[in-house]
Amino acid sequence: MNTLQEKLFAKLNEKEDRMIQLRRYFHENPELSFHETKTAAYIENFYEGKDCIVKTNIGGGNGITVDIVSGKPGPTLAIRADFDALPIQEDTGLPFASKTPGVMHACGHDGHTAYMMILAESLIELKDELTGTIRILHQPAEEVPPGGAKTMIEGGCLDGVDHVLGIHVMSTMELGEVLYHKGPVQTGRATFKAVLHGKGGHGSTPQDANDAIVAASQFVSSVQTIVSRRINPFDTATVTIGSFDGKGSANVIKETVTLEGDVRIMKEELRPLVEKEFRQLLNGICEAFGITYELDYQNDYPVLLNDEQTTEMVRKAVSQANIPEVTGVVDSGAQTPSEDFAYYALERPSCFFYVGAHKKGTPIYPHHNPKFTIDEDCLLISAKAMASAVLYYLTEGV
Known part of the structure; x- marks a missing residue:
C-alpha cells in the first residue's frame, strides 16, 4: 500500500x-x-469553506458537481453518487x-451520498498530493425517467471529464465483497401505459x-409470447404488466x-423488436375484440455498458489495495x-460496480x-473501494 x-x-x-x-x-x-x-441544500452546505469548486442546479435541477483540482497535470475523473428516495x-x-x-430510502442512495461526501472531504484534504482533477x-432523480444523469449531462457535468466511476451498495450481495462485470451489466428499459376502451354494460x-377486461386479459397473456417466441433464448428480455386497473362492480x-x-432488455438491438411486437399484439387484440386503445410507450434508460479497460482498472485497483474489510473482488455477472x-x-x-451490503x-x-x-459497514468499504480506484486511475491510468 502506497503512502x-x-x-x-x-x-x-x-x-x-x-x-x-x-x-442516517x-x-x-x-x-x-x-x-x-433540502437534500441538495444539505450537500451544498457540507462543502462550504472547503478547498473545492462547487456548482449547483446542474441541468436546471438539484444536481451538484464538486471539482477537486490538484493543480498538477493529469486526467479528470468523475465519480457519481445519487441521492433520491422512493x-x-x-x-x-x-x-x-x-x-x-x-417516502423511504429503499435503494441505498442515502449510503451512496454519505460515503461520497466523506471521501470527497478526505480527497480535498489531500489534494496537494494528487494529480489531475476529481x-x-x-x-x-435516478429512480424516475428521464433521470437525473441525463439532465446533468445536458447541463455540462461531463465537460472535460475523461472517465466516470460509480458504486451501488447491494442488499442482495454479501458484505465484504466488491463486485464488477465487464460489458453489458444492467438492462435497458421502456415503460408503457395502455388504456383500453370497450363498451360498458350489465x-x-x-x-x-x-x-x-376480457380484451385486456387476452393481451396480458399474449404479450408474454414476445419473450417466449420472439426473443432468442440466449438473450435477456422481460415484459411485465405491473398494474391492471379494471376495478368495478361484480355485475357491471x-x-x-x-x-x-x-x-x-440486455441488448439495445432488442428494443425496437420488442416495441414492434408489443404494438402489433395490442393493435391486433383490440381490433379482434372491437375496442379502441390509447398507448403511451416510452423508451428510457439505455443498457448500461461497462467499458472493459476501465472495469479491469477498477478490478485491479481494488484487488491490489488490500482493503482489510474486503473479503473478495468477484465478477457479479449481469x-x-x-x-x-x-x-x-x-x-x-x-465502470459501475457494486459493494455487498448484506450481513x-x-x-x-x-x-x-x-x-x-443495509449493513452500514458497507459504507467504509465503498469509500475505500472508490478511493483505491481513484488513486490508481490518477497514477497509473486505464
Whole structure:
C-alpha cells in the first residue's frame, strides 16, 4: 500500500462514524426524485469553506458537481453518487427510519451520498498530493425517467471529464465483497401505459356490451409470447404488466381498463423488436375484440455498458489495495435492474460496480422493499473501494 493510500484510508477510518451519521440523517429525511431540494441544500452546505469548486442546479435541477483540482497535470475523473428516495412506506423498525410518510430510502442512495461526501472531504484534504482533477457528481432523480444523469449531462457535468466511476451498495450481495462485470451489466428499459376502451354494460346482458377486461386479459397473456417466441433464448428480455386497473362492480361489464408495466432488455438491438411486437399484439387484440386503445410507450434508460479497460482498472485497483474489510473482488455477472448511470457510460468510458451490503445470517430484503436495509459497514468499504480506484486511475491510468 502506497503512502498516499495509507493516508487516505486512515482519514476514512477516522471518519467512519460521521459517514454513518450522515447516512442516517439522509435516511430519516428522504425526498422523492426531482424534489430533493433540502437534500441538495444539505450537500451544498457540507462543502462550504472547503478547498473545492462547487456548482449547483446542474441541468436546471438539484444536481451538484464538486471539482477537486490538484493543480498538477493529469486526467479528470468523475465519480457519481445519487441521492433520491422512493415512494414507499418504510417498515424496517429502525430507530432512524424515515420521518416522511410514504417516502423511504429503499435503494441505498442515502449510503451512496454519505460515503461520497466523506471521501470527497478526505480527497480535498489531500489534494496537494494528487494529480489531475476529481469531479464529484451528486446526482438527483435516478429512480424516475428521464433521470437525473441525463439532465446533468445536458447541463455540462461531463465537460472535460475523461472517465466516470460509480458504486451501488447491494442488499442482495454479501458484505465484504466488491463486485464488477465487464460489458453489458444492467438492462435497458421502456415503460408503457395502455388504456383500453370497450363498451360498458350489465353482467346479465354481455351481448349488449364489449368487455374491456376480457380484451385486456387476452393481451396480458399474449404479450408474454414476445419473450417466449420472439426473443432468442440466449438473450435477456422481460415484459411485465405491473398494474391492471379494471376495478368495478361484480355485475357491471367494465368499459375502460388501464394497464401499466415495463420492458427490460440486455441488448439495445432488442428494443425496437420488442416495441414492434408489443404494438402489433395490442393493435391486433383490440381490433379482434372491437375496442379502441390509447398507448403511451416510452423508451428510457439505455443498457448500461461497462467499458472493459476501465472495469479491469477498477478490478485491479481494488484487488491490489488490500482493503482489510474486503473479503473478495468477484465478477457479479449481469444484473437485471436498470440504472441511469447508463447515460454516463454512453458519453465516456465508465465502470459501475457494486459493494455487498448484506450481513450473513440475516434476512435478505431486496431493493425497493419496505424492509430494505443495509449493513452500514458497507459504507467504509465503498469509500475505500472508490478511493483505491481513484488513486490508481490518477497514477497509473486505464
